[in-house]
Amino acid sequence: MTSPVTWENRDGIALITIDSPPVNALGHAVRAGLWEAVEAAEADPAVRALVITAAGRSFPAGADIREFGKPPQAPLLPDLCDRIEVCTKPVIAALHGTALGGGLELALAAHVRIAHAKARVGFPEINLGLLPGAGGTQRAPRLxxxxQALQLMTGGRPVRAADALAMGLLDGVVEDGLTEAALALAADLVADGTAPVPTRDRTEGFRNPQVYAEAIAAARRQPHPPEQPAATRIADCVEAALLLPFEAGLAYERAAFEELQATPAARGLRHAFLSERRLSKTPEAGTEARPVEHLGVIGGGRTGAALVLSALSAGLRVTLVERDHDALIAALERIADIHEAEVARGRLTPEKRDEDWARLAGSAELPRLAEAEMIVEAVPEDLGLKAEIFSQLGRVARPGAILASATAALDIAALATAAGRPADTLAFRPWTEIPRSGLVELGVTPRTGAEAVATATALAARLGHRAVRATGPLLGRMMGAWAAAADGLLLAGSTPLRIDTALRGYGYRRGRYQAEDLIGLATLSGLRRPGLADGLAARGRTGCAVGAGWFDWPEGTRRAQENDEVLALVEAERQRHGLPSRPVGEEEIVLSCLLALIAEGTRVLADETALRPSDIDMALMIGLGFPRWRGGPMLAADMMGLLDAKNALAALAPENPELWTPADLLADLLKNGRSFEDLNGI
Known part of the structure; x- marks a missing residue:
């Protein structure tokens, strides 16, 4: 097998090139190839210095995600970095693209670092619940x-090459000709005859021990959530760099890394990282998207207005169509009000607002959408009305236009039939009701074409959203089960405040009833006994205005105010069904809502609504605010043990079989010794 690492002698300089697309990740083959190249170049008497560079778009951008959770294979990255650092000949690292995590640690092990001006470097490990584990916490502070080392490691964000140079992390930055500049630098080092100082022997960062110690103390004073222990351990390791000999510091770092790697939070964050990347692995992956520069939007309500605003912000031309002139004026005023509020908050400049507004056209006639490359219908959930709109769109839309519905639950196949363009029709459902959701559900049918899916996915990304492909309602179903479990606890004797407090304590961005106020009971409620939901909706419990909702959430604070009328209604419903009231603890609240998600997740997988378990997890993390560090309900099921999950659901099933009975998939996994993770693939 051809090695992903090659080297050649360029006038006495060994040019070592990593070529492992797409991002030259530091997998086993790359590590082994680098080790062999360094060994061979050092042993070659015709070689006087080494330059490590990379082909393609980036210097190694970190670890190989395909190796996550698998037994490590030698050479390990820490050993490779040590081998490079002790090379008896000068080693220059030439960085371009994004040198992150292990890639930056590899560069720090070299004796000199030079980068392209557009390169970015950083330590993102904290986002996976980890710390740099290949010497980064020991070498970076020395420089x-x-x-500054703590800022890089606990912030997790990359910095520009110019900033890294100013810090002292890099030794040079060039606008172009990176490889040639690195070779010339190597030649200069050889001609000078002075051997570069290995990073382990550098002491610039230790010049003022008091300032160093104060930075450690300040980092420890920063509040860190208990589910993210990496920040504290990073501070410990950076302190060890000053206090311990280098080899002892490396050992301390490695022990801390392995300790963190074994935590549930790190497993959850790694799962979230991988799940996010799997979203792009769909049957349509690799299909070229059609260009979309002109978007049509039908309906200027909350969803439609949000689509218009995000499309304008992304630089698209937008035509908004409403049912009549009055509705159009109201929709345009709604959009203008949001624009003005953004300007007042300083999030949008008046110039940008005017530029956006100039690209917006409005009409009460569907034929005005004839030139749009993609049209999204966002009218109320009425299948007859939507079918009539799609029938007209089939006649007036340009050939090849993507026809999409922002429907939450209706049959997209019926709309595709009405349009007469099944290959170009799908659901495009942005969850705009949930603030900062960032989720778009793409609902496809067996006849939806690959180009339509690719185009909708590309548009979602351009609008700043992540797309989850499904064959039917996904997040709505999962949220319905979650809501039903919470409503059952309400009827059992809990209160909205206690339920939401427990859910937020678990890590959700918001509780079930806070979400209810934001979305509206008619949309979210999954209560299997309709009396309560109908009664509450009839009393206007659908908004988040002060005094109108279940809670008062002024200006984003966490203060919650119980509503006596709502609680009285719940009590009446409890008595009507002969349900006893009992104490409901926080652990029961959290577990019940989690089990409901797991059960519904098995059904979503069994009917192939979702491609894989991790797509369910990702939809809930993005859309509902399920805690990212817990990885989603399907990972939670694996972590609690599928047998324990099955037994817990069986105990609840008599209360509400429709809610608590999982699909046979759960028993099949148990029978075959498999997990939900096994269904995700790489």
Whole structure:
């Protein structure tokens, strides 16, 4: 097998090139190839210095995600970095693209670092619940001190090459000709005859021990959530860089890394990282998207207005169509009000607002959408009305236009039939009701074409959203089960405040009833006994205005106010069904809502609504605010043990079989010794 690492002698300089697309990740083959190249170049008397560079779009951008959770294979990255650092000949690392995590640690092990001006470097490990584990916590502080090293490692965000140069992390930055500049630098080092100082022997960052210690103390004073222990351990390791000999510091770092790697939070964050990347692995992956520069939107309500605003912000031309002139004026005023509020908050400049507004056209006639490359219908959930709109769109839309519905639950296949364009029709459902959701559900049918899916996915990304492909309602179903479990606890004797407090304590961005106020009972409620939901909706419990909702959430604070009328209604419903009231603890609240998600997740997988378990997890993390560090309900089922999950559901099933009975898939996994993770693939 051809190695992903090659080297050649360029006038006495060994040019070592990593070529492992797409991002030259530091998998086993790359590590082994680098080790062999360094060994061979060092042993070659005709070689006087080494330059490590990479082909393609980036210097190694970190670890190979395909190796996550698998037994490590030698050479390990820490050993490879040590091998490079102790090379008896000068080693220059030439960085371009994004040198992140292990890629930056590899560069730090070299004796000199030069980068392209557009390169970015950083330590994102904290986002996976980890710390740099290949010497990063020991080498970086030696170059740049504790404060800047801690900022890089606990912030997790990459910095520009110019900033890294100013810190002292890099030794040079060039606008172009990176490889040639690195070779010339190597030649200069050889001609000078002075051997570069290995990073382990550098002490610039230790010049002022008091300042160093104060930075450590300041980092420890920063509040960190208990589910993210990596920040504290990073501070410990950076302190060890000053206090311990280098080899002892490396050992301390490695022990801390392995300790963090074993935590549930790190497993959840790694799962979230992988799940996000799997979203792009669909049957339509690799299909070229059609260009979309002109978007049509039908309906200027909350969803439609949000689509218009995000499309304008992304630079698209937008034509908004409403049912009549009055509705159009109201929709345009709604959009203008949001624009003005953004300007007042300083999030949008008046110039940008005017530019956006100039690209917006409005009409009360569907034929005005004839030139749009994609049209999204966002009218109320009425199948007859939507079918009539799609029938007209089939006649007036340009050939090849993507026809989409923002429907939450209706049959997209019926709309595709009405349009007469099944290959170009799908659901495009942005969850705009949930603030900062960032989720778009793409609902496809067996006849939806690959180009339509690719185009809708590309548009979602351009609008700043992540797309989850499904064959039917996904997030709505999952949220319905979650809501039903919470409503059952309400009827059992809990209160909205206690339920939401427990859910937020678990890590959700918002509780079930806070979400209810934001979305509206008619949309979210999954209560299997309709009396309560109908009664509450009839009393206007659908908004989040002060005094109108279940809670008062002024200006984003966490203060919640019980509503006596709502609680009285719940009590009446409890008595009507002869349900006893009992104490409901926080653990029961959290577990019941989690089990409901797991059960519904098995049904979503069994009927192939979702491609894989991790898509369910990702939809809930993005759309509902399920805690990312817990990885989603399907991972939670694996972590609690599928047998324990099955037994817990069986105990609840008599209360509400429709809610608590999982699909046979759960028993099949148990029978075959498999997990939900096994269904995700790589």
């Amino acid at each position: 740049i001190g504790a404060e």
